[in-house]
Amino acid sequence: MTTKTLRLSDNLLDAVHELGHAEQVEEATAMRKLLRMGYGLFLAEQYRAGRLTLRDVARRMELSLSETLEALQRLGITGNTGADDTLVSWLSLAPIPATPKRK
Amino acid sequence: MDADCLIKLTKAGLKEQVCEAWKVVIPAIVRRETTEQAPRMPDAARIKQNIADGRIAVNETRVGAAKGEEAALRLYQAGGFDAVASDDARFIRQLRGLGVPYAVPAVIVVRLCRDGSMAMDRALEALASLRPHISPDQHAAAVLMISGGIKS
Numbered sequence: 024m025t026t027k028t029l030r031l032s033d034n035l036l037d038a039v040h041e042l043g044h045a046e047q048v049e050e051a052t053a054m055r056k057l058l059r060m061g062y063g064l065f066l067a068e069q070y071r072a073g074r075l076t077l078r079d080v081a082r083r084m085e086l087s088l089s090e091t092l093e094a095l096q097r098l099g100i101t102g103n104t105g106a107d108d109t110l111v112s113w114l115s116l117a118p119i120p121a122t123p124k125r126k
Numbered sequence: 127m128d129a130d131c132l133i134k135l136t137k138a139g140l141k142e143q144v145c146e147a148w149k150v151v152i153p154a155i156v157r158r159e160t161t162e163q164a165p166r167m168p169d170a171a172r173i174k175q176n177i178a179d180g181r182i183a184v185n186e187t188r189v190g191a192a193k194g195e196e197a198a199l200r201l202y203q204a205g206g207f208d209a210v211a212s213d214d215a216r217f218i219r220q221l222r223g224l225g226v227p228y229a230v231p232a233v234i235v236v237r238l239c240r241d242g243s244m245a246m247d248r249a250l251e252a253l254a255s256l257r258p259h260i261s262p263d264q265h266a267a268a269v270l271m272i273s274g275g276i277k278s
Contacts, residue, residue, distance in 0.1 A: 073215030077130050078159075078193060087164030088129050092137070092259065102134075102261035103215040104230055109267040112218075115227040116209055116237060 067098040127152050127211040128198045129159040132182075134213055134231050136169040138255040144234055145181040147243040151207070153197035154186050195220075202226060213260060231256055232268030239272050246272060 031039070043053035066083055069075040075083075081091040095101070127150050135141040144150065152160075157177060164170040176182045185201055195217040202210045209227040211234065212218060221228045229237065232253060239249035249272050257265050 073219065076193075076195065076214050076216045078195075087167065087170075088159055089133050089137075089164045089167040089169055092130075092133060096258060101258060102213060102264060104213055104218060104261050104264050105215075106263040106267040108215065108218050108222075109230055109233060109264045109271075111222060112228055112230045112233040113236060113271060116229055116233065 063094070064098060067095055067100045070095060071100045071103050073103050127156070128214065128217065129156045129194045130214045130217075131211045131229075131231055131234075132156065132160055132173065133169055134256065134259040135234070136172055137259055138231070138252070140231075140235065140252055140255060141172070141176060142181065143238070143244065143252075145176065147238055147241070148234075149183065150181075150211075151183045151185050151201065153194065153201050154184055154188075155192075155197045156194040157184050159194050199224075199226065213264075230264055231260055232264045233271075236268050236271045 039050055039053045039057065042048075042057060043050055046053065046056070048056070063084065066075065066080045070077065070080045077088055077091060080095070081088050084091055084094060086094060129152075132141070132152060135144055157173075161170045161174045161177070173182065177184055187201070187204070195212065195214065198210050198212065199217075199221070201207065203226075209229045210221055211229045211231075212221070213230050218228060218230070235244070235249050235252045235256065238244040238252075239246055244252065250269070253265060253268050253272070
């Protein structure tokens with residue numbers, strides 16, 4: 024662990040106290056938890072915007088791909104493709120012969 | 127198929143039906159990402175079993191790719207495949223740029239329905255199972271496609 028000194032606004036400090044009080048943990052632990060949660064949200068937003076792949080997020084969260092999908096779901100992100108991607112996907116498949124490949 | 131799509135189809139309980147209708151091939155790196163790197167997850171066990179049963183084919187060719195998406199693309203480019211299956215926006219942008227046909231999970235269901243491999247009510251159920259794993263936009267577009275709102 025590395026020691027860092029930072030200046031907190033009053034409302035952020037209130038947030039640290041609130042979490043510390045709610046979870047009965049010391050200030051430093053509350054700050055680490057808030058940072059971790061904030062980083063998770065940041066990664067989820069990056070994934071949602073298509074700036075990071077699932078693997079990129081998994082590596083940063085130190086989780087498997089499957090666990091990362093579940094973590095993203097808990098943060099309200101269920102995928103990052105749009106209706107446009109779906110329509111283009113359908114149109115890109117259209118030239119394929121109607122009979123699907125069967126084993 | 128890349129790991130993202132494979133895991134989502136597995137979590138939605140649709141993988142078997144997809145593998146029944148289509149020949150699904152994954153690069154070796156995707157097998158590692160979905161099974162060996164997630165040994166505690168139930169979907170990893172199911173994928174492992176499907177590979178052992180021969181429902182999912184693993185292409186062991188060394189394509190020199192460090193990522194599953196890269197490997198899936200190189201496999202497609204080697205020839206013999208109709209499309210790349212993925213649900214990752216960043217990878218899909220790349221596929222669109224290259225003009226590579228691709229299938230997102232919900233479109234796989236639509237295709238099964240249109241091909242007659244899956245009845246419409248079953249396809250709508252399948253989309254409902256996929257719903258927690260795909261974007262709301264993808265789900266809505268697929269429902270429209272199945273119900274005839276979007277024609278091919």
